[in-house]
Amino acid sequence: MTPEPAPATHNNQARSAVQTGVSWLALQWRGWAASEGERLIFVAKCMAAAFTALWLAFRLGLDSPNTAMTTTFILALPSSGMVLEKAFYRLLGTVVGCSAALLFVALFPQQAPLLFIALALWAGICTCGAAMYRNQQSYSFVLAGYTACMIGIPSLDHPTAVFNLAVTRLTEVGLGIIVASVVHDVLFPRHANRQVMVTVQARYQRFIAFCSEVMEQRLAPAEVELNHLRFAADIAALESGRAAAFFEAAHSRAHTRQLHAFNNAFMTALTTFYTLHRLTHRLHAATASPVVTLIEPLHAMLAAALRAELSAGVPAPDWQRLQTDLASGIAAARTALGAVERPVQIDFDTAVELLERFARDMAAFVALYHGLAQQRKMQVSDPVAYHPKTPPGLVLASGVRAACALLLGAAIWYWLDWPYLGTALVMTAVFSALASSSPKPLAMITGVLIGFCLGAPLAFITEYWWVIRANDYPMLVLAALPIFALGCYLTSDPKRAGIGVGVTLFAAQVVAPLNLMHYDGEAFLSNELALIAGVALAFVIFSVILPEHTMGQKDHVASALWREALGAAKAPLFRLKHRFDNRVRDLLSQLNAAAGPAPSAEARAVVRQGLTLLELGHSVIEMRQLIDVSAPSPARTALALCVQQLAAYFRAPDQRHGAAVLSAVLDAGPPVRAALAGEQDAARKLRLQTALTDLHSIYTSLLDQMPAAPLGESDHAS
Amino acid sequence: MPREIAIFGVLLPAILPLFLASLLIQGALDWVLGLAGVYRRVWHPALVRLCLLVCIFAALIGAYYQ
Numbered sequence: 001m002t003p004e005p006a007p008a009t010h011n012n013q014a015r016s017a018v019q020t021g022v023s024w025l026a027l028q029w030r031g032w033a034a035s036e037g038e039r040l041i042f043v044a045k046c047m048a049a050a051f052t053a054l055w056l057a058f059r060l061g062l063d064s065p066n067t068a069m070t071t072t073f074i075l076a077l078p079s080s081g082m083v084l085e086k087a088f089y090r091l092l093g094t095v096v097g098c099s100a101a102l103l104f105v106a107l108f109p110q111q112a113p114l115l116f117i118a119l120a121l122w123a124g125i126c127t128c129g130a131a132m133y134r135n136q137q138s139y140s141f142v143l144a145g146y147t148a149c150m151i152g153i154p155s156l157d158h159p160t161a162v163f164n165l166a167v168t169r170l171t172e173v174g175l176g177i178i179v180a181s182v183v184h185d186v187l188f189p190r191h192a193n194r195q196v197m198v199t200v201q202a203r204y205q206r207f208i209a210f211c212s213e214v215m216e217q218r219l220a221p222a223e224v225e226l227n228h229l230r231f232a233a234d235i236a237a238l239e240s241g242r243a244a245a246f247f248e249a250a251h252s253r254a255h256t257r258q259l260h261a262f263n264n265a266f267m268t269a270l271t272t273f274y275t276l277h278r279l280t281h282r283l284h285a286a287t288a289s290p291v292v293t294l295i296e297p298l299h300a301m302l303a304a305a306l307r308a309e310l311s312a313g314v315p316a317p318d319w320q321r322l323q324t325d326l327a328s329g330i331a332a333a334r335t336a337l338g339a340v341e342r343p344v345q346i347d348f349d350t351a352v353e354l355l356e357r358f359a360r361d362m363a364a365f366v367a368l369y370h371g372l373a374q375q376r377k378m379q380v381s382d383p384v385a386y387h388p389k390t391p392p393g394l395v396l397a398s399g400v401r402a403a404c405a406l407l408l409g410a411a412i413w414y415w416l417d418w419p420y421l422g423t424a425l426v427m428t429a430v431f432s433a434l435a436s437s438s439p440k441p442l443a444m445i446t447g448v449l450i451g452f453c454l455g456a457p458l459a460f461i462t463e464y465w466w467v468i469r470a471n472d473y474p475m476l477v478l479a480a481l482p483i484f485a486l487g488c489y490l491t492s493d494p495k496r497a498g499i500g501v502g503v504t505l506f507a508a509q510v511v512a513p514l515n516l517m518h519y520d521g522e523a524f525l526s527n528e529l530a531l532i533a534g535v536a537l538a539f540v541i542f543s544v545i546l547p548e549h550t551m552g553q554k555d556h557v558a559s560a561l562w563r564e565a566l567g568a569a570k571a572p573l574f575r576l577k578h579r580f581d582n583r584v585r586d587l588l589s590q591l592n593a594a595a596g597p598a599p600s601a602e603a604r605a606v607v608r609q610g611l612t613l614l615e616l617g618h619s620v621i622e623m624r625q626l627i628d629v630s631a632p633s634p635a636r637t638a639l640a641l642c643v644q645q646l647a648a649y650f651r652a653p654d655q656r657h658g659a660a661v662l663s664a665v666l667d668a669g670p671p672v673r674a675a676l677a678g679e680q681d682a683a684r685k686l687r688l689q690t691a692l693t694d695l696h697s698i699y700t701s702l703l704d705q706m707p708a709a710p711l712g713e714s715d716h717a718s
Numbered sequence: 719m720p721r722e723i724a725i726f727g728v729l730l731p732a733i734l735p736l737f738l739a740s741l742l743i744q745g746a747l748d749w750v751l752g753l754a755g756v757y758r759r760v761w762h763p764a765l766v767r768l769c770l771l772v773c774i775f776a777a778l779i780g781a782y783y784q
Contacts, residue, residue, distance in 0.1 A: 080764060163726075163728065167728060182768060185764040185767075185768070186762075186764050186765050186768055189762075189764050248763070248764070249748070249752075249757045249763035249764050249766065249767040250757045250758060250763045251752070252752040252753065252755070252757075253749070253752065253753070254753075375758075
């Protein structure tokens with residue numbers, strides 16, 4: 001065992017063998033505790049929550065204790081923040097859904113067609129709402145939709161019972177929520193707050209490593225795009241983690257503001273870096289320009305600072321000093337450049353302006369990171385929340401699909417006249433709503449369907465071999481434990497989570513004991529069959545009705561990106577930049593979720609398009625901000641014309657509009673430069689300089705877009 | 719003191735509004751304690767929060783039914 005050879009005594013050998021053994025055991029134990037141990041604790045927490053809720057529901061004499069139990073399974077999520085968040089939104093959705101059901105049943109008592117149309121409309125609207133939001137907010141909409149169906153459909157024949165049904169449902173969901181929140185928050189909690197900090201740190205390291213790799217030209221353009229896609233997904237993930245952590249005790253509002261600011265600073269730095277990278281790439285690709293050699297040491301300076309920021313031994317770089325160093329380096333380079341022809345001068349000016357901007361953005365980003373990491377309280381100016389964006393076609397499609405599912409199910413129910421199909425209908429409504437906010441709805445429904453099919457025989461065995469023999473509560477727990485524990489164990493494995501959810505939900509629906517148990521084999525089997533049929537119907541609906549309209553579908557994302565760019569040129573300016581940034585990244589993150597780890601060539605093309613539009617949109621917004629504050633002048637008119645032409649281009653991206661933008665940009669150059677020369681105010685000078693850079697980057701990215709542009713590079717000299 | 723209150727003819731336990739009130743009070747207290755950074759100094763913040771809620775709820779019930 002021990003590598004030490006002969007000279008060591010026998011005693012020493014034995015001791016070191018024991019030490020190796022102990023350390024091996026400790027390693028194994030730690031590995032087990034981090035993987036299987038966590039999962040077993042999770043299962044234990046779920047079981048504690050479920051059976052406590054069931055017991056309380058029995059004790060309080062509620063009508064259908066299984067709803068309380070089901071709620072605890074639905075809330076079984078890995079971190080306590082996520083549980084609390086989902087609990088809150090579940091309560092909200094249930095209240096809204098119950099009220100809607102009461103309203104509909106009161107409006108159309110015993111009028112099945114009208115009631116179904118109303119319910120279908122309601123479910124459709126709620127599912128549309130769900131598609132527009134992310135995470136648990138979206139769940140709240142889904143829930144409001146299907147809770148109305150859950151209450152409305154059973155009370156079709158007995159409208160007077162609807163109030164009781166609604167109150168029972170609300171009470172039981174409330175009980176489940178309280179129990180699940182307490183159990184998951186208090187027993188061995190896993191804090192979302194800590195996970196958010198881990199994400200923040202990982203993001204910071206990856207971004208800085210990415211920047212220094214790109215600056216040293218070690219990444220191919222395709223990899224750069226992939227990285228941008230991943231970062232967009234990261235931004236959305238951090239936002240959802242933050243939303244969960246918000247509900248935890250250890251999370252303060254100041255922290256929320258800092259996280260928002262961190263995400264925003266990251267997006268700004270990322271966009272600037274993309275523009276900088278693209279420009280550098282172009283410069284390198286062009287014929288030997290003096291700019292490249294002059295810029296090289298400045299890039300090296302930044303890259304060295306980035307490396308020092310990451311490595312532990314070296315003292316962290318002072319970003320304030322780096323900016324002054326960079327400014328003096330730029331001044332030296334400018335004198336070295338001397339008087340050159342116009343295009344070279346413009347290239348140089350743009351390159352250094354972008355470098356300075358990137359150093360500024362990076363300084364802000366790093367400062368925010370250190371503030372977060374050291375838990376310092378920082379005054380964050382104007383932190384704005386994240387804005388999600390879903391392509392409207394997809395929003396509409398998911399609503400239409402949910403409504404169709406319900407109407408179709410109702411038609412089948414009416415036609416077959418099988419009483420248990422009511423249950424099936426509820427299941428169809430639930431899963432067609434739930435799956436519509438998933439990027440791969442069919443995969444999700446398949447997982448649940450497998451879980452249901454797996455759960456059916458197990459539930460039968462549990463019910464008729466074990467539960468039937470239980471004559472008190474501990475025995476009941478013992479009888480029902482295996483199937484639920486199996487389901488929860490599967491849920492804790494990300495790959496089999498769908499199956500696990502299927503097993504637990506199925507078992508909770510059919511096994512869950514009532515206050516007055518009655519064992520009816522036929523009813524039990526019919527119920528099982530109806531549940532499976534309901535999910536199967538949802539599967540059919542998703543594969544038949546608008547199968548291409550799923551979240552993150554690349555064509556929809558691409559057209560939504562163009563519309564966002566148009567919005568950047570048209571929409572009111574207030575917080576526009578922030579909103580635009582968020583929405584474009586959100587669209588990209590949806591694309592990432594749908595495309596998976598290896599996106600196709602078309603998906604990559606959409607990413608490239610999105611990044612270009614992001615850059616163009618930023619330039620347009622900056623120009624519009626400048627136009628907004630300046631007095632009428634030739635420069636202002638020229639810039640306004642540029643914005644107008646760009647808007648036309650975003651509306652119809654073709655050669656003609658592209659050429660119009662290019663000529664408008666070229667015409668805007670001289671008046672802006674003249675205004676810059678005559679300007680005294682330093683702040684305004686900076687803005688004019690920024691506008692020039694924007695014009696240049698619009699020009700170059702449009703040239704990249706249209707390889708056969710009618711205007712040559714030489715015209716740029718004007 | 720009534721044990722149950724009637725809302726549209728449905729009898730609800732009177733402690734339900736008390737519970738909602740204690741949730742509100744707890745939310746306000748939570749905000750203050752979070753601002754003061756108390757939760758970062760305790761071993762189990764969630765447990766502290768739960769205990770506070772129980773105390774507030776119990777105090778409200780005690781005050782109502784005394």
